[in-house]
Amino acid sequence: MNERVGVIGASGYSGIELTRILAGHPGVRLILASSDRWAGERVEEASRIAGRELRYVDLAQAERLAAECDVLFLATPADASLRLAPALLEQGCRVIDLSGAFRIDDSAAFERFYGLTASNLQSSAVYGLPELFRNRVHGARLVANPGCYPTAASLALAPLLREELLEPDLIVNAASGVTGAGRTAKEDFSFAEVAEDFRAYKVLRHQHTPEIEQTLSGCAGSAVNVTFTPHLLPIRRGILCTSYGRLRRKATSEELRALLEEAWHDEPFVDVAPSPDQVSLHRVVGTNRCLVGVACEPEVGGRVVVVSAIDNLVKGAAGQAVQNLNLLLGFDESTGLSGLRGFHP
Numbered sequence: 001m002n003e004r005v006g007v008i009g010a011s012g013y014s015g016i017e018l019t020r021i022l023a024g025h026p027g028v029r030l031i032l033a034s035s036d037r038w039a040g041e042r043v044e045e046a047s048r049i050a051g052r053e054l055r056y057v058d059l060a061q062a063e064r065l066a067a068e069c070d071v072l073f074l075a076t077p078a079d080a081s082l083r084l085a086p087a088l089l090e091q092g093c094r095v096i097d098l099s100g101a102f103r104i105d106d107s108a109a110f111e112r113f114y115g116l117t118a119s120n121l122q123s124s125a126v127y128g129l130p131e132l133f134r135n136r137v138h139g140a141r142l143v144a145n146p147g148c149y150p151t152a153a154s155l156a157l158a159p160l161l162r163e164e165l166l167e168p169d170l171i172v173n174a175a176s177g178v179t180g181a182g183r184t185a186k187e188d189f190s191f192a193e194v195a196e197d198f199r200a201y202k203v204l205r206h207q208h209t210p211e212i213e214q215t216l217s218g219c220a221g222s223a224v225n226v227t228f229t230p231h232l233l234p235i236r237r238g239i240l241c242t243s244y245g246r247l248r249r250k251a252t253s254e255e256l257r258a259l260l261e262e263a264w265h266d267e268p269f270v271d272v273a274p275s276p277d278q279v280s281l282h283r284v285v286g287t288n289r290c291l292v293g294v295a296c297e298p299e300v301g302g303r304v305v306v307v308s309a310i311d312n313l314v315k316g317a318a319g320q321a322v323q324n325l326n327l328l329l330g331f332d333e334s335t336g337l338s339g340l341r342g343f344h345p
């Protein structure tokens, strides 16, 4: 099979990762890669991996060529996705958007956190976290690929909330590598500013807060409040996410681990570690994997700590987007992804 796919925003960190994965995907043909700054240059991944000549085109040309694609990825900022998606859908393409433009059901919350006007396409977009919502993704025209932090937090906490094991007030602390901010990030993210430093940012105003609460409330069946604090880690890629809650009934660490193992048993990209201490970025960076570990104090009200790790550019962006592509096209969900081996021994 050779479904035709394209990437808009192909020169960004997640666009590059997408281009690399798609060039090696056996079921699709990458026919379009857009970048204004690289227009006219060769897409090296396409010639090196797929053995075909492909050149970047600018956005105007990409919009003209889009109708030739069965599925288009938008690896663009949210404001650009809001502008581009309607016309692409009208041309008959299916769209997988990596930005936050279509993830949040509550328009007022979206507008407050993103500072943008919500789209009326939001109601028809499917939130593409395959491990929780894969049945909805199959027939979707517009997939909202989840945010990096919400992916790490949701895969850590969803099974425990579904079993009504946690009080609905949670704390999520997470640290991301600097690629999370995109490649045009400004001065605050330069090497001299971040090296040998560690700090929180967007405290109590991060745009992923309503997304995490939306997903976890859906799992719990009632409102869940999350205090989310992101941190900037002076490395290139990876997210380590530590989530804290309180037990609603007695349980041991072994029981919680067994519950996570049961929930994620059939999932190719979620693994449960023997303990939270064994969850580390080395084990996930370069792969589409999420690694989760849990421990708790056994009494009612006892503390629960769940640690999860992902690569922000793979499971947190491009890899998850390809999982969604596979669902849309009816491929095995691991197609093009199982070969990603990671960067560490």
Ligand SMILES: NC(=O)C1=CN([C@@H]2O[C@H](COP(=O)(O)OP(=O)(O)OC[C@H]3O[C@@H](n4cnc5c(N)ncnc54)[C@H](OP(=O)(O)O)[C@@H]3O)[C@@H](O)[C@H]2O)C=CC1
Residues within 6 Å of the ligand: 008, 009, 010, 011, 012, 013, 014, 015, 034, 035, 036, 037, 038, 059, 074, 075, 076, 077, 078, 080, 098, 099, 100, 146, 147, 148, 179, 180, 181, 182, 183, 184, 185, 312, 313, 316, 317
């Ligand atoms: N980095 C990460 O870890 C994650 C990112 N995301 C989201 O994915 C999207 C892409 O992120 P990332 O790869 O980091 O971003 P980058 O800043 O690295 O790249 C952005 C890309 O979009 C293009 N672009 C910029 N402005 C416009 C515009 N107005 N219209 C069309 N294209 C434009 C740029 O191409 P050019 O200038 O060459 O045309 C570039 O290819 C964002 O919405 C981001 O929030 C989601 C999860 C994780």
Ligand SMILES: CC(=O)N[C@@H](CCC(=O)OP(=O)(O)O)C(=O)O
Residues within 6 Å of the ligand: 078, 098, 099, 100, 101, 146, 147, 148, 176, 177, 178, 179, 180, 181, 182, 207, 208, 230, 232
């Ligand atoms: C380190 C860093 O800055 N990470 C970004 C990740 C969010 C992102 O990529 O944006 P979306 O809202 O489209 O998911 C941030 O915290 O804003």
